[in-house]
Amino acid sequence: MSDALVPPAPAEAPPSRWAWLGRLWQLxxxxxxxxxxxxxxxxxxxARVWTPFDPQQVEIANRWAPxxxxxxxxTDATGRDILSLLMxxxxxxxxxxxxxxxxxTLVGITLAALGALTARWVxxxxxxxxxILIAFPVLIIAMMISAVWxxxxxxxxxxxxxxxxxxxxxxxxxxxxxxxxxxxxxxGRASGLTPAQNLVRHLLPNVAPVFIVQLSWSxxxxxxAEAGLSYLGFGAPVTEPSxxxxxxxxxxxxxxxxxxVVWPGLAITLTVLGLNLLGDGLREATDPTLSRxxxxxxxxxxxxxxxxx
Amino acid sequence: xxxxxxxxxxEIDGRRVVDGVSFAVxxxxxxxxxxxxxxxxxLTALAILGLLPDGATASGSVVWNGRELIxxxxxxxxxxxxxxxxxxxxxxxxxxxxxxxxxxxxxxSIRIHERASRRDAAARAVAEASRVALPDPERIVARYxxxxxxxxxQRVAIAMALACRPRLLIAxxxxxxxxxxxxxxxxxxxxxxxADDGMSLVFITHDLAVLSQxxxxxxxxxxxxxxxxxxxxxxxxxxxxxxxxxxxxxATATLWRPGGVA
Numbered sequence: 001m002s003d004a005l006v007p008p009a010p011a012e013a014p015p016s017r018w019a020w021l022g023r024l025w026q027l028x029x030x031x032x033x034x035x036x037x038x039x040x041x042x043x044x045x046x047a048r049v050w051t052p053f054d055p056q057q058v059e060i061a062n063r064w065a066p067x068x069x070x071x072x073x074x075t076d077a078t079g080r081d082i083l084s085l086l087m088x089x090x091x092x093x094x095x096x097x098x099x100x101x102x103x104x105t106l107v108g109i110t111l112a113a114l115g116a117l118t119a120r121w122v123x124x125x126x127x128x129x130x131x132i133l134i135a136f137p138v139l140i141i142a143m144m145i146s147a148v149w150x151x152x153x154x155x156x157x158x159x160x161x162x163x164x165x166x167x168x169x170x171x172x173x174x175x176x177x178x179x180x181x182x183x184x185x186x187x188g189r190a191s192g193l194t195p196a197q198n199l200v201r202h203l204l205p206n207v208a209p210v211f212i213v214q215l216s217w218s219x220x221x222x223x224x225a226e227a228g229l230s231y232l233g234f235g236a237p238v239t240e241p242s243x244x245x246x247x248x249x250x251x252x253x254x255x256x257x258x259x260x261v262v263w264p265g266l267a268i269t270l271t272v273l274g275l276n277l278l279g280d281g282l283r284e285a286t287d288p289t290l291s292r293x294x295x296x297x298x299x300x301x302x303x304x305x306x307x308x309x
Numbered sequence: 310x311x312x313x314x315x316x317x318x319x320e321i322d323g324r325r326v327v328d329g330v331s332f333a334v335x336x337x338x339x340x341x342x343x344x345x346x347x348x349x350x351x352l353t354a355l356a357i358l359g360l361l362p363d364g365a366t367a368s369g370s371v372v373w374n375g376r377e378l379i380x381x382x383x384x385x386x387x388x389x390x391x392x393x394x395x396x397x398x399x400x401x402x403x404x405x406x407x408x409x410x411x412x413x414x415x416x417x418s419i420r421i422h423e424r425a426s427r428r429d430a431a432a433r434a435v436a437e438a439s440r441v442a443l444p445d446p447e448r449i450v451a452r453y454x455x456x457x458x459x460x461x462x463q464r465v466a467i468a469m470a471l472a473c474r475p476r477l478l479i480a481x482x483x484x485x486x487x488x489x490x491x492x493x494x495x496x497x498x499x500x501x502x503x504a505d506d507g508m509s510l511v512f513i514t515h516d517l518a519v520l521s522q523x524x525x526x527x528x529x530x531x532x533x534x535x536x537x538x539x540x541x542x543x544x545x546x547x548x549x550x551x552x553x554x555x556x557x558x559x560a561t562a563t564l565w566r567p568g569g570v571a
Contacts, residue, residue: 183400184403190360192391206406
């Protein structure tokens with residue numbers, strides 16, 4: 001067999017449905033991202049039923065307690081337990097990140113599909129529409145809406161979701177067009193797939209890597225946006241636990257109690273970093289052309305999603 | 310199970326890129342469509358399957374097995390594609406989905422047309438892989454396209470097209486992108502598979518030398534029109550049109566080149 005000149009592969013187990021999870025775990029960045037995101041998500045779930053103290057319980061006698069027992073991370077200016085506040089804030093963070101992610105996915109996929117798969121005039125109008133929407137600064141608009149109608153987490157979710165959905169559409173659309181014109185999509189049709197089946201089996205999986213990075217980026221920006229808007233007083237109402245609100249409160253006393261400011265800042269930073277690394281790791285783990293031949297030297301990837309907020 | 314194409318016309322933006330093409334492929338026949346690039350060979354093939362790109366429209370008549378295919382709803386055509394009519398494309402590098410294993414791609418049409426379970430289809434994929442003489446079929450079905458050589462990928466594409474035992478195979482320049490030695494192997498493989506299954510073959514090429522090895526009958530196209538329709542032996546010995554004469558000159562050059570397909 002003269003065309004059998006491929007390097008002999010090491011014994012391969014049949015690819016399992018979960019093989020990508022193992023590959024993700026093997027990437028140090030992917031592992032870090034996965035752990036951080038899982039911890040935040042679990043904390044948010046636990047915080048629904050249990051926190052060490054009631055996060056809103058004021059205890060003036062015990063204000064500015066240093067980290068120790070029973071207040072592991074200390075208390076704030078009104079004696080509230082900082083760990084409990086952080087745990088409760090994780091709920092808000094996860095809610096906003098997931099909400100914005102869902103909105104961004106729906107908006108992004110819909111616009112990308114409309115912009116790539118429909119009749120020419122629809123495609124081109126959608127492309128122009130997306131380009132116009134992208135020009136609007138998401139966070140400023142969120143602030144305007146909050147300033148006029150009052151802040152809420154839904155404002156953050158919708159503005160970041162739509163803003164980044166548009167961004168996802170802009171990046172995914174050309175990718176979808178490219179894949180649409182590849183031979184294997186035609187070959188899929190030639191095997192007897194209907195256009196809808198072809199979309200699910202061949203088109204979407206091939207744009208998934210680009211999409212995943214964009215999505216994780218939007219979720220990370222949603223976390224940042226919620227913290228940022230809450231910090232400025234445009235996001236979560238003061239009755240809601242939020243890392244941004246906590247940061248705003250604690251940073252007034254930064255010269256007196258510098259350590260306490262670190263905790264919400266660290267939580268925000270780690271979560272955003274974790275989401276980004278997880279997205280990047282997922283992209284690499286689900287792309288067989290990148291992750292299979294690790295020994296042979298990995299293809300450098302320097303894809304940096306752009307910031308539009 | 311014969312294919313009769315009559316007056317097939319394909320228009321793109323009002324331009325006739327295929328213009329009244331007629332030819333017939335009787336059951337079990339091996340017919341070549343030959344012409345320079347841009348002569349409308351590939352579009353003819355795609356029109357038969359109803360897979361023309363956006364903006365292209367087909368008219369005329371394509372009768373497969375007594376059934377008119379032009380104007381047939383896509384759902385009906387999808388049932389024929391891969392099941393009764395298979396197609397192999399030119400470029401093996403792009404004809405396979407980069408993120409699915411070879412085995413799943415071979416199994417795809419089996420899953421669609423025969424509603425086989427995942428397990429059964431996977432087992433069939435191994436059998437199909439060995440039928441196209443892929444080395445170590447049990448392991449190769451777990452590989453991804455980028456781990457295969459060009460010739461192996463074209464074998465996979467052939468296995469995909471033939472998995473449901475179609476009665477007609479359309480091969481659109483399946484050897485053009487390959488090295489000459491591998492070209493010869495693929496041609497040999499196609500010939501033996503076509504003979505085994507007793508299926509008909511429409512082989513598209515721009516190379517008369519290749520055509521002479523695989524087809525018995527040749528339809529010569531130029532600018533979307535049929536200029537000559539004759540047994541291959543006659544095309545080789547007594548070409549009547551200038552196009553065929555030109556193709557023959559090119560083919561002779563290939564034949565004379567050391568190591569060429571001969």
